[in-house]
Amino acid sequence: MKLTIFDIDNWREIGATLAQNKTRTFMTxxxxxxxxxxxxxxxxxxxxxxxxxxxxxxxxxxxxSVIFPGKTSLPYAGFDKGRPLDMNIQDVADxxxxxxxxxxxxxxxxxxxxxxxxxxxxxxxxSGIEPDYSRIFxxxxxxxxxxxxxxxxxxxxxxxxxxxxxxxLFGNPAEATGKEVEVNGIYYKVVGVAGQTxxxxxxxxMDQSLFIPNPTMRRCYNLGRNVDFFMMTVVPGHTPAEIEPxxxxxxxxxxxxxxADTSAFFYFDISEQFKMxxxxxxxxxxxxxxxxxxxxxxxxxxVGNIMWIIVRERTHEIGIRRALGAKPRDxxxxxxxxxxxxxxxxxxxxxxxxxxxxxxxxxxxAQGGNPLSMQLSIGQASGILFTFxxxxxxxxxxxxxxxxxxxxxxxLNDRN
Numbered sequence: 001m002k003l004t005i006f007d008i009d010n011w012r013e014i015g016a017t018l019a020q021n022k023t024r025t026f027m028t029x030x031x032x033x034x035x036x037x038x039x040x041x042x043x044x045x046x047x048x049x050x051x052x053x054x055x056x057x058x059x060x061x062x063x064x065s066v067i068f069p070g071k072t073s074l075p076y077a078g079f080d081k082g083r084p085l086d087m088n089i090q091d092v093a094d095x096x097x098x099x100x101x102x103x104x105x106x107x108x109x110x111x112x113x114x115x116x117x118x119x120x121x122x123x124x125x126x127s128g129i130e131p132d133y134s135r136i137f138x139x140x141x142x143x144x145x146x147x148x149x150x151x152x153x154x155x156x157x158x159x160x161x162x163x164x165x166x167x168x169l170f171g172n173p174a175e176a177t178g179k180e181v182e183v184n185g186i187y188y189k190v191v192g193v194a195g196q197t198x199x200x201x202x203x204x205x206m207d208q209s210l211f212i213p214n215p216t217m218r219r220c221y222n223l224g225r226n227v228d229f230f231m232m233t234v235v236p237g238h239t240p241a242e243i244e245p246x247x248x249x250x251x252x253x254x255x256x257x258x259x260a261d262t263s264a265f266f267y268f269d270i271s272e273q274f275k276m277x278x279x280x281x282x283x284x285x286x287x288x289x290x291x292x293x294x295x296x297x298x299x300x301x302x303v304g305n306i307m308w309i310i311v312r313e314r315t316h317e318i319g320i321r322r323a324l325g326a327k328p329r330d331x332x333x334x335x336x337x338x339x340x341x342x343x344x345x346x347x348x349x350x351x352x353x354x355x356x357x358x359x360x361x362x363x364x365x366a367q368g369g370n371p372l373s374m375q376l377s378i379g380q381a382s383g384i385l386f387t388f389x390x391x392x393x394x395x396x397x398x399x400x401x402x403x404x405x406x407x408x409x410x411x412l413n414d415r416n
Contacts (some may be wrong), residue, residue: 032347032388034343036193036351036354037349039290039295039384040358040380040384042291044376047376049186049284050284054273060200060270061104061136061137062274063238064137064231064233064270065269065271066229066230066267067229067232067247067251069267070084070085070263071083071085071264072263072264075258076256076261085265086223087228087251088227088254092227094175095232099243101234101243102232103234103236104232106231107128107130107134108228108230109227110125111221112126113125113184115161115181116181116182117179117353120169123208124161124204125209128214128216134147141192141197142173142193142194143176144177145192146193151213155213156213157186157188158213159188159189159210162209163195173226175278178214183331188210194211240270247257251412252264343392343393347385355375359375
C-alpha cells in the first residue's frame with residue numbers, strides 16, 4: 001500500500017483523521033488561526049502607524065537645522081547676562097562663506113498680520129524667505145509657483161498664499177493667482193497657492209501663511225539687517241551636529257557674547273528628532289516581532305502536540321499499514337501532510353481575519369479625513385503563511401519519525 005502526497009486517498013485520510021480528533025484539531029487550529037491573526041495585525045498595524053507618523057514629517061529635510069537668537073546667560077565684556085540678541089544678514093553671509101558643508105539655507109523673518117482682499121480678511125503669518133526655503137521645507141504648490149531667485153534678487157512685491165488663507169479670502173483658491181492682497185497697507189501680487197501635508201509648524205502652518213521674498217520684507221517693514229532665524233541643510237553624508245561648533249564661533253565673533261554661552265543662540269538639530277522617530281519605529285517593529293514570535297511559537301507547539309497525540313492513538317493503524325507494505329516514507333508523508341493542512345487552514349483563516357480588521361480600521365479613519373494605511377501586503381501575508389507552514393510542518397517531523405519507527409508487530413499488539 002503506497003501513499004503519496006499527490007494521492008487523493010491520502011488527503012481523504014488526512015481529513016478523516018483530523019475529523020476523528022475534533023476537539024484537539026479545533027483547539028490547535030484555533031491556536032494557529034489566532035496566532036496568525038495576531039501576527040498579521042501586529043505587522044500591518046506597525047506599518048500603518050509608521051506610515052502615519054512618517055506622514056507628519058513629509059516634505060521636511062531630514063538633515064536640517066535651525067539657529068535663532070536667545071538671551072545671554074553669561075556676562076561678557078562689561079555686559080550683564082540676560083541680554084536679548086539679534087541675528088543679522090552679516091551672520092548669515094559669514095556662515096555661508098565659512099561653512100562649505102551647508103547645502104541649502106534660508107534666512108527667515110516672520111510676523112503675524114492681517115491679509116485683506118476687498119471686504120475679506122484673514123489672519124496669517126507673514127514670512128520673508130529666500131528661494132532655498134522650498135528645498136528645506138518643501139511646499140505643496142496647488143496653483144501657480146513658489147518664491148524664486150528672481151523675486152529675491154529684485155525684492156519683488158509678490159507673495160505665495162497658504163491654501164486655507166486663500167479659501168478665506170477668495171473662496172476658490174484657484175482664483176487667488178494674479179490677485180493683489182493688502183498687508184499693513186502694502187499690496188502683494190499673488191503668484192501661487194501652497195500648503196503642506198505634514199504637521200510641522202514654524203510659527204504657523206504653510207496653509208495659514210503668506211510668503212514674500214526676504215529682502216522685500218526687511219525693506220517694507222523697516223527690519224533693517226535683522227533676521228529672525230536661519231534654516232539650513234548639510235550635504236549628504238554629514239550631520240548638522242558637525243557644523244554647530246563652527247556656527248557658534250562665527251556668530252560669537254560678530255556679537256558681544258561669551259563664546260561658551262550656549263543660550264545666546266539656540267541651535268535646533270532637526271535630524272536628531274528624525275533619529276528619535278526612527279528609533280521609535282524600530283522599537284515598534286521589535287515589539288511586533290517579539291509578540292508575534294510568541295504567538296508563532298504557541299501555534300507551532302500546538303501542532304506538535306496534536307501530532308504526538310494522533311500518532312499515539314493511531315499506533316495500531318500504523319502497524320497495520322506497515323504490515324501491508326507501507327514504507328516509512330509513506331508514514332512520514334502522511335503525518336507531515338496532516339500537520340501542513342492544519343497549519344495552512346488555520347493560517348489562511350487568521351490572515352483573512354487580520355486583513356478584514358485592518359481594512360475596517362483604515363475605512364473608519366478615512367471617514368475622518370486622516371486615514372491610517374493599515375493594509376497587509378501580499379508579500380507580508382505570504383511570508384507569514386510560509387513561515388507558519390514551515391514551522392508547523394517541522395513540528396510534525398518528530399511525531400512522524402516516531403511513527404516511522406513503530407514496528408508492525410508491536411503496533412499490532414498495541415491496545416491503547
